[in-house]
Amino acid sequence: MLNKRDQAQDSYPAGNGTPERPRITQVDNAGESARQSGNWLVRRLFDLAGQPPVAVRLWDGSEYASSRTEPVARLHIHDRRALQKLLGNPHYEFGELYSAGRIEVEGNLAEFLDVVYRHLHKVRRDGLRGRLVRLLARRQGNTEDRARQNITHHYDIGNDFYRLWLDENMVYTCAYYPHSEAGLELAQTAKLDHVCRKLRLQPGDRVAEAGCGWGALALHMARHYGVHVKAYNISREQLAFARERARAEGLDDRVEFIEDDYRAIQGEFDAFVSVGMLEHVGVDNYGALGETIDRVLAPHGRGLIHTIGRDAPGPMNEWIERRIFPGAYPPSLSEITEILEPWGLSVLDVENIRLHYARTLEHWLERYDANADRVRDMFDDTFVRAWRLYLAGSIAAFTSGALQLFQVVFNRHGSNELPWTRDYIYREPA
Amino acid sequence: MLNKRDQAQDSYPAGNGTPERPRITQVDNAGESARQSGNWLVRRLFDLAGQPPVAVRLWDGSEYASSRTEPVARLHIHDRRALQKLLGNPHYEFGELYSAGRIEVEGNLAEFLDVVYRHLHKVRRDGLRGRLVRLLARRQGNTEDRARQNITHHYDIGNDFYRLWLDENMVYTCAYYPHSEAGLELAQTAKLDHVCRKLRLQPGDRVAEAGCGWGALALHMARHYGVHVKAYNISREQLAFARERARAEGLDDRVEFIEDDYRAIQGEFDAFVSVGMLEHVGVDNYGALGETIDRVLAPHGRGLIHTIGRDAPGPMNEWIERRIFPGAYPPSLSEITEILEPWGLSVLDVENIRLHYARTLEHWLERYDANADRVRDMFDDTFVRAWRLYLAGSIAAFTSGALQLFQVVFNRHGSNELPWTRDYIYREPA
Structure with a gap:
């Protein structure tokens, strides 16, 4: 009362x-x-x-x-x-x-x-x-060394830990739920397909992936779309897992996992894709990322960047940045254009699916909570609570609009190898 | 040889x-x-x-x-x-x-x-x-008086002139061709529906339209979606035509055509829409446009801006700007975000359909050429050639990528009245 x-x-x-x-x-x-x-x-x-x-x-x-x-x-x-x-x-x-x-x-x-x-x-x-704070927020650059430390901090916690609450393919990015009641496994596979459809992958295409996590997308593209992938990552733990899977599935002739920074990508590619890496790049390096894309993308090439974002430039939460994701920064759309506009890359499609990330995180948190005792055995109570807060806080960030989830599709200036409409994304697969 | x-x-x-x-x-x-x-x-x-x-x-x-x-x-x-x-x-x-x-x-x-x-x-x-040139290009502001002169220069040439080569509904913006072989009439109607679907219009919704041309979209929304529209325009010739059509179709109780600048929009609206006006606003006024949207959009409201754009900021062609479209400037996506980000408006969807504008212009040029003698009777040879160059040059601008056509859908920061996926745009109408 x-x-x-x-x-x-x-x-x-x-x-x-x-x-x-x-x-x-x-x-x-x-x-x-x-x-x-x-x-x-x-x-x-x-x-x-x-x-x-x-x-x-x-x-x-x-x-x-x-x-x-x-x-x-x-x-x-x-x-x-x-x-x-x-x-x-x-x-x-x-x-x-x-x-x-x-x-x-x-x-x-x-x-x-x-x-x-x-x-x-x-x-x-x-x-x-x-x-x-907004004015000061974005000034952070990740050198290659700094990037490596940051990534190790988060992604090398241990594959066993992530296995407790991610889907079976270890996809640690926003899923795509064709229906709001779909399960996590289905939605992660649907996300991989959503990305592949947007890239209009054809058998034999050469694909560069910047920041490949545990390799789920690279393997999916090779397995289901018949493409050749060079996938870059600087997390050693993730790469060991990805290479083992490629060998086990007999895909190691079509997927090459390379321990290196996106800036080191070499070759010419029909498609460039990056899912959940941009958050770790830092706005100061967007020019270098754009330069890389411009350097490696074929004249008819297509690109897709999938990233956490913001409605307007703003500061990363300080606790998340210090304790969970050092060096992380989710950009606004105006900041994302800094990657593309200086190189005349042409934006074809932007989709914001932030509520899908809230749903993904709800599924992760559910599994995480169910495995809290095992997490406690691996680490301690403080760790259990910190990661619980991180997951629940991320749900709230996506439901409240503090964070967005953008998928940005682009190609080269003046390339007319375009789909006529976006129907192809929504058509049933043949 | x-x-x-x-x-x-x-x-x-x-x-x-x-x-x-x-x-x-x-x-x-x-x-x-x-x-x-x-x-x-x-x-x-x-x-x-x-x-x-x-x-x-x-x-x-x-x-x-x-x-x-x-x-x-x-x-x-x-x-x-x-x-x-x-x-x-x-x-x-x-x-x-x-x-x-x-x-x-x-x-x-x-x-x-x-x-x-x-x-x-x-x-x-x-x-x-x-x-x-790029650095200097964007510094142009259209005061309300200047905007009025600019719009009169182009749109008050005479409805009889535009009737010679536009579709029957006098839609003077990029059409949407469901199939690349569709005709102009079908594609213009499909564009109106594409916009209405993206706005998720419901019967009874209050809609503000900034820059309504000859009223085709406003009338279409009222006729087929049962909404109430306040449509703003500063071209007197266009408004006279639009009001006459509203009366003739008995829609004048649901569509109000107002001779005023977008800055004068008053009321609260479930949807804000602007098709082909932003090109005339000038980057210096994007803050004023964003402020207007923020002032009139309901908490759950949706918005759509359809505009010619660029891959990167650049100068308007000087001849087009002086002879055809005074005060016009097609913005890049980074410039478009200047309308939305300061107000925390949240970008949900960006679609680039530049090749549809090339096709639209091809259809217009075909009709224009077929009516060249009548244009010559209205004006003179110089006029005939100037407009032929403008139409053909615009085709080339869209096929070469010098110009883009963006449709940007947005809502308010944190509003969760979102479609779950974009399927609804591509589903057959019920």
Whole structure:
């Protein structure tokens, strides 16, 4: 039951004082001592977050909520120092404190983060600090050495770990669900086909793949479309797995897995494809990526880039960037054009399937949660919580629109080897 | 028969002296006097144009061609002053001289221009001047008054003139050909439906249309999708025609045609659509256009912008800009994102159908040529030639990739009222 305290609006700390701002009210029975200990700090936290409809419960049992709507979930903050840290650097400390178990979310973690992200978007959009952060956000370049360290950090955690929650083909990118109720295995295969159809692959085509993960797309293209693939990756663990699969399936004459950076691609290719690599490239290197594509793509060649993106340039979440994905940056469409426009590459088709990534992540999180004990055995509790937050936070990022998923199809300026319409993508296979 | 003159490569005037540059050879019988009169100037013209495979015949009967391939067509230059003017400012003077009949093209005009555009693209891409022009190209703003003058210049030429060569519904934008052999009438109707499907129109929806031409889309949406439309235009001639049609069809209770600028749109709308207007807006006003969309689009609203574009920012052809379309500028995709990203509008789908515009223009040119005598009666020979060049030049721009045709679908940041896949566009209507 809400126990609404009658508190004057102007006693709130400074924030975006719009007339419709809801009051943060203490809703429990903890009394005066709680108010003294956490009240002011919690109000400031709600201000920073743009007044999302969530409840906060402190270490002493006192509870707070926005007066406007029913809370979506409840954030438990287990000690005073945790609350202070959260206020000092919320985007980073939320992840740190959650991983350490010093804060917890009661209710659906992804739904909690979805409403928080939506409210943060408004704060960011309107605030000066947000604009400054956006200006500074994109300046990061990954040298080849730095790229290698970053990729090792994430992808060389161990194939056994990823096997616990990815599909059987180890596809670690957004799936494509032909119907919203499709399962993960079907949707990952459908994604591979969606990409291949968009590339209009023909038997005998030479394909360059930049950032091939565990090799699922390269093997799928060779197996089902009869093409020859040179697939590049700088994660040794992934490549060992991919090469073993190519041998086991007798595809090693048609798929060459090369341990090298995209900048090292050599040859001429009928198709260039990159699925889930651009996030690790860094905007400063988009020129180098475009130059690579321009250097290796045949005159009639087609290209596809599949990447996490944003509606507008913005900062990567600091915790994700430091703890999960060093060097990662999801670009906006204007930033993606920096790869293509200087080389006169011609955009034919852009599709945004962000809700498919939310669904993919829901499937991953379900399997991850079911295997939490095995993850704990491999690592520890902090790791289990950190990756749970990463997966749930990513669901929320895609459902709230903080992240997008773009597939961009392009060819060379003036090449008229184009499909007449996009029907061919949606026609049943012959 | 080619009479190849053995001329040293280094006697050519300065240009992009790549090793593979073909020789321009005099191919006829005009002898020494011709060489003295036009030889050097013609070689310079071929250099400026990047050595396209065309022939040039001068006033004295002397003829020149690239030695590398069979000429696509033959340019006749009827006087020496015309050649000099062409060299001084080719992008502008070609149109002026062609309109005046002082130069002519023997063979297919669109094919001639296609190869010229393709070779010019290489010169521009590689040249410093091209890069400077690109930097300076986009700085043009259309105030409301200026916009009104520009639009009047082109669209108020007279409905009777456009009726001679447009389809029966007077749709003056790129059609959508479900099959490449479809006719113009069918393709224009299919385009209207393609746009309506992408907007996922529902009966009762409120639609804002910015730049409605002769009203074909507004009337189609009201007639077949049961929506209410406010359609804005600043061309008085077009609006008079559109209002008369709405009355005649009894649709004037559902379609309101408003003589005003897109900046004046008032209300809240479930869909925002603009087909063929952005070309006239000017990059400096993209912020104002985005602000308008953000101001009038409902939270669940969808938007579509259909526009001529470019692979990269570049200058509008000076002759087209001065004689045919004052104030026009086709943007690259990076420039289009300037409308959307500052407002957090979210790009869902981009489709490039440039070859459909080439086909549309072929159909228009065919009808135009068949009605050349009637155009001459309305205007004069210069006008007939100028518009013939504009139509044929536009075919060439779309076949050579100098121009693109983008349809961009978007909605608001974080709105999850999305189609699950794009199947709905390609499914047969119920």
